[in-house]
Amino acid sequence: MTPIVEVTDLTVEFARSGDPVRAVDSLSFTLDEGRALALVGESGSGKSTVAGALLGLHRGTGARVGGTVRVGGIDVGTAGPGELRRLRGGVAAMVFQDPLSALDPYYAVGDQIAEVYRVHAGGSRRAARARAVEVLDRVGIPDAARRSRSRPHEFSGGMRQRALLAMALACEPRLIVADEPTTALDVTVQAQILDLLHELRRETGTALLLVTHDVGVAAESVDEVLVMRDGREVERGPVGRVLGAPAESYTRRLLAAVPRLDGPVREPLEKGAPLLEVRDLRRVFGRGSKAVTAVEGASLTLHAGETLGVVGESGSGKTTLGRMLVRLLDPTGGRLLYGGEEIGALSERELRPYRRELQMVFQDPVASLNPRRSVGESVADPLRVAGERDETRLRGRVRELLDRVGLDPDRYEAYPHEFSGGQRQRVGIARALAAEPRIVVCDEPVSALDVTTQAQVTALLAELQAELGLGLVFIAHDLAVVRQVSDRVAVMRAGRIVEQGTVAEVYGTPRDPYTRQLLAAVPSIDPVRATERRELRREGHQELAVA
Amino acid sequence: MSRFVLKRLAGAALVLLALSVLVYTLFYLAPGDPARLACGERCNPQQIAQVREQLGLNDSMLVQYLHFLQGVFAGRDYSTGTSLVHCDAPCLGLSYQSDRQVTQLVLERLPATASLTLGAMVVWLVIGVGTGLLSALRRGGPTERLLTLLTLAGTGTPVFILGLLLLMAVCAYLQWLPFPSYVPLGEDPEQWAWNMLLPWLTLGFFESAKYARLTRSSTLETLAEDHIRTFRAYGVGERSVVTRHALRGAVPPVIAVSAVDLGSMFGGAVLTESLFGIPGLGKTLIDGVKAIDLPVVVGVVMVTGTFVVLANVVADLLYAAADRRVVLT
Numbered sequence: 001m002t003p004i005v006e007v008t009d010l011t012v013e014f015a016r017s018g019d020p021v022r023a024v025d026s027l028s029f030t031l032d033e034g035r036a037l038a039l040v041g042e043s044g045s046g047k048s049t050v051a052g053a054l055l056g057l058h059r060g061t062g063a064r065v066g067g068t069v070r071v072g073g074i075d076v077g078t079a080g081p082g083e084l085r086r087l088r089g090g091v092a093a094m095v096f097q098d099p100l101s102a103l104d105p106y107y108a109v110g111d112q113i114a115e116v117y118r119v120h121a122g123g124s125r126r127a128a129r130a131r132a133v134e135v136l137d138r139v140g141i142p143d144a145a146r147r148s149r150s151r152p153h154e155f156s157g158g159m160r161q162r163a164l165l166a167m168a169l170a171c172e173p174r175l176i177v178a179d180e181p182t183t184a185l186d187v188t189v190q191a192q193i194l195d196l197l198h199e200l201r202r203e204t205g206t207a208l209l210l211v212t213h214d215v216g217v218a219a220e221s222v223d224e225v226l227v228m229r230d231g232r233e234v235e236r237g238p239v240g241r242v243l244g245a246p247a248e249s250y251t252r253r254l255l256a257a258v259p260r261l262d263g264p265v266r267e268p269l270e271k272g273a274p275l276l277e278v279r280d281l282r283r284v285f286g287r288g289s290k291a292v293t294a295v296e297g298a299s300l301t302l303h304a305g306e307t308l309g310v311v312g313e314s315g316s317g318k319t320t321l322g323r324m325l326v327r328l329l330d331p332t333g334g335r336l337l338y339g340g341e342e343i344g345a346l347s348e349r350e351l352r353p354y355r356r357e358l359q360m361v362f363q364d365p366v367a368s369l370n371p372r373r374s375v376g377e378s379v380a381d382p383l384r385v386a387g388e389r390d391e392t393r394l395r396g397r398v399r400e401l402l403d404r405v406g407l408d409p410d411r412y413e414a415y416p417h418e419f420s421g422g423q424r425q426r427v428g429i430a431r432a433l434a435a436e437p438r439i440v441v442c443d444e445p446v447s448a449l450d451v452t453t454q455a456q457v458t459a460l461l462a463e464l465q466a467e468l469g470l471g472l473v474f475i476a477h478d479l480a481v482v483r484q485v486s487d488r489v490a491v492m493r494a495g496r497i498v499e500q501g502t503v504a505e506v507y508g509t510p511r512d513p514y515t516r517q518l519l520a521a522v523p524s525i526d527p528v529r530a531t532e533r534r535e536l537r538r539e540g541h542q543e544l545a546v547a
Numbered sequence: 548m549s550r551f552v553l554k555r556l557a558g559a560a561l562v563l564l565a566l567s568v569l570v571y572t573l574f575y576l577a578p579g580d581p582a583r584l585a586c587g588e589r590c591n592p593q594q595i596a597q598v599r600e601q602l603g604l605n606d607s608m609l610v611q612y613l614h615f616l617q618g619v620f621a622g623r624d625y626s627t628g629t630s631l632v633h634c635d636a637p638c639l640g641l642s643y644q645s646d647r648q649v650t651q652l653v654l655e656r657l658p659a660t661a662s663l664t665l666g667a668m669v670v671w672l673v674i675g676v677g678t679g680l681l682s683a684l685r686r687g688g689p690t691e692r693l694l695t696l697l698t699l700a701g702t703g704t705p706v707f708i709l710g711l712l713l714l715m716a717v718c719a720y721l722q723w724l725p726f727p728s729y730v731p732l733g734e735d736p737e738q739w740a741w742n743m744l745l746p747w748l749t750l751g752f753f754e755s756a757k758y759a760r761l762t763r764s765s766t767l768e769t770l771a772e773d774h775i776r777t778f779r780a781y782g783v784g785e786r787s788v789v790t791r792h793a794l795r796g797a798v799p800p801v802i803a804v805s806a807v808d809l810g811s812m813f814g815g816a817v818l819t820e821s822l823f824g825i826p827g828l829g830k831t832l833i834d835g836v837k838a839i840d841l842p843v844v845v846g847v848v849m850v851t852g853t854f855v856v857l858a859n860v861v862a863d864l865l866y867a868a869a870d871r872r873v874v875l876t
Binding site: 055057084085086087088089090093094096098101102103104105106107112115116119120151153167 | 772773774776777778779780781782783784787791792795796869870871872
């Protein structure tokens with residue numbers, strides 16, 4: 001078989017204020033026609049840089065590219081402008097990550113696909129539009145002729161990702177380069193997109209280079225895996241071998257950190273006293289005809305020392321629920337009992353004594369820390385609010401907290417940008433603990449982190465919980481993470497809790513069809529099982545289609 | 548959308564009302580005697596008192612303001628000593644100086660200001676947007692450095708200096724054009740255009756510096772966005788990427804700022820009008836302030852205010868039309 005991609009000794013360096021950063025370091029690999037290869041690695045491993053190099057996207061950016069890259073017989077490094085343009089989209093088409101920002105907000109989706117098509121195939125505007133509608137229809141956009149006139153913001157996330165796939169398909173490329181194509185999507189939508197990609201490739205015989213941080217996504221989609229770290233190859237081989245019997249210790253660590261639906265769960269624990277009891281909690285945003293009910297009739301109980309997982313897809317109301325639990329949002333209706341007392345309707349003044357006992361850890365550790373305050377000051381804030389005035393005691397306590405979450409206490413004066421994502425999330429946890437809370441609501445605390453960092457942060461949370469007897473609410477979209485950290489789980493959909501129970505109940509014998517659908521969509525890191533499950537999903541799909 | 552417009556118009560009415568109160572208050576706090584100025588230098592105290600009575604200046608400030616409101620909404624009658632003048636709503640009052648109706652005065656002066664402003668807008672859009680786009684595309688090169696220098700110089704040069712330099716160069720030294728004097732468009736379109744040329748260029752050049760900076764920054768912002776990378780990665784040529792995609796994203800802010808600028812200049816581009824002797828609203832305003840001619844000042848301020856407020860509504864509508872993600876509420 002002839003290779004469609006041949007990369008030899010690829011090195012990419014970015015000039016960054018003085019000394020250059022080597023993003024890719026003498027990497028070599030080949031990809032045969034019609035085959036699929038995944039570049040897997042954590043953030044900063046250089047995988048996206050490699051994808052860009054295949055299309056010559058580093059040209060004119062000041063990056064230094066060494067080695068040779070040949071795609072479809074074209075030497076990307078030396079190709080002239082015309083040849084490069086033919087390569088881009090005609091031979092190899094890129095599917096980008098964030099489907100909202102990857103399309104021009106000012107033009108109709110169909111026009112954008114038509115524009116790209118005309119660059120390569122020429123022909124009339126009308127023919128290009130017809131082709132755009134054809135490929136949109138092919139990727140499963142309902143009523144494609146009409147929807148092709150919509151602008152990107154009028155599409156849902158999944159439809160935008162489909163539209164990007166349609167754009168890639170338009171010129172019938174021999175290679176699709178997909179850079180984290182499903183990272184921004186909900187798990188059920190992710191499964192649909194991956195299944196679609198699989199089907200399209202089977203039909204057209206297009207080769208695939210998939211860039212992903214998610215081992216499960218790779219297991220579902222490719223023949224071969226190349227694990228990257230710090231710009232270098234760690235391990236490469238058939239997907240079953242690399243994921244099933246990794247040769248390198250880094251790969252083993254990476255795989256061990258991936259939360260799995262068949263991984264270990266927490267020991268069942270003795271429930272403490274009920275800390276928080278919620279009955280029929282409700283929240284409506286907006287008024288009149290524009291009113292949106294974000295949470296409806298949510299009832300749950302949280303005990304001391306227990307972790308309650310809340311899972312759901314975007315827009316299911318899980319964040320709204322979490323914020324109401326700590327009264328960052330006022331409930332529209334229902335009861336919120338903390339230690340037996342109704343706090344749902346207390347005024348801000350009356351709530352003051354409870355505030356410190358109800359804390360929150362936020363998703364985005366970058367946005368939730370003030371960039372202009374040192375991390376020590378950020379952690380000290382809740383203490384100052386609680387009335388601590390003695391600077392020596394304050395500093396001592398903050399250093400203790402930083403040390404407790406695994407940070408160097410001497411970095412009190414350092415600013416958030418000097419920390420990595422995982423370290424920033426540790427600062428966020430230290431800040432939540434500063435007030436000595438009894439309940440901590442963590443809203444997607446690890447979803448912005450790499451899997452190895454994710455594992456460290458969840459371990460830290462479990463440790464702190466055992467030590468302090470905290471009641472934890474763990475909100476996440478990732479079913480495997482929730483399974484791993486929780487004692488009990490609530491599944492949310494469209495503002496309602498559709499199912500609630502122990503981890504064993506919800507994951508072992510799910511009663512609600514939606515829970516089953518969610519579980520079926522979680523990628524498995526075992527490629528054999530992934531194929532089986534794809535078949536199951538296909539059949540499930542057909543059942544749905546008949547009904 | 549019609550709800551949005553109605554809401555905004557109601558807000559506009561409130562703004563204008565507040566504006567008129569403000570002008571009246573300022574006027575009464577300011578020193579000077581309008582009656583003495585209206586009467587002339589050789590008036591004796593009795594004559595001045597008579598004029599003061601005639602102009603209604605002996606009434607309290609509140610009564611005078613209510614009379615003004617009555618004029619605007621219902622019209623009112625004025626005695627000019629010898630005869631009675633009826634002034635229809637919306638009546639902005641009678642000039643203290645000339646006894647003329649301010650509403651008519653404003654309508655007379657408006658075309659000159661409109662000619663100046665609209666022409667200048669064409670100049671600033673062409674030159675400003677062009678310069679901004681060019682400097683965004685030649686980022687880092689000598690062209691950009693030169694354009695940045697010119698733009699900075701343009702922002703820093705007061706409009707009267709720029710106008711004087713142009714006058715001296717074109718009319719006095721090179722003698723390409725006669726010294727401009729305003730000819731109404733209705734009388735002789737060709738003469739109108741020739742005479743407006745220098746004022747247009749002066750105001751247009753001056754404003755274009757701002758637009759160049761605005762266009763440059765919004766083009767650069769758009770060029771850095773992810774969707775530009777998409778089209779480059781699909782082999783779309785750089786020219787198409789820039790003209791179809793980058794420029795398209797840079798246009799909405801330019802439209803919004805232009806509409807607001809146009810609105811405020813309709814109230815008179817004071818300096819340019821004075822410099823070239825264009826009988827527009829700006830010149831009227833200056834004369835009114837000098838003579839403490841309250842009705843004229845209030846009249847021009849109200850008209851300017853109306854244009855500014857309306858221009859803001861139009862700017863929002865245009866922005867929403869240019870960027871469909873914007874929802875007007």
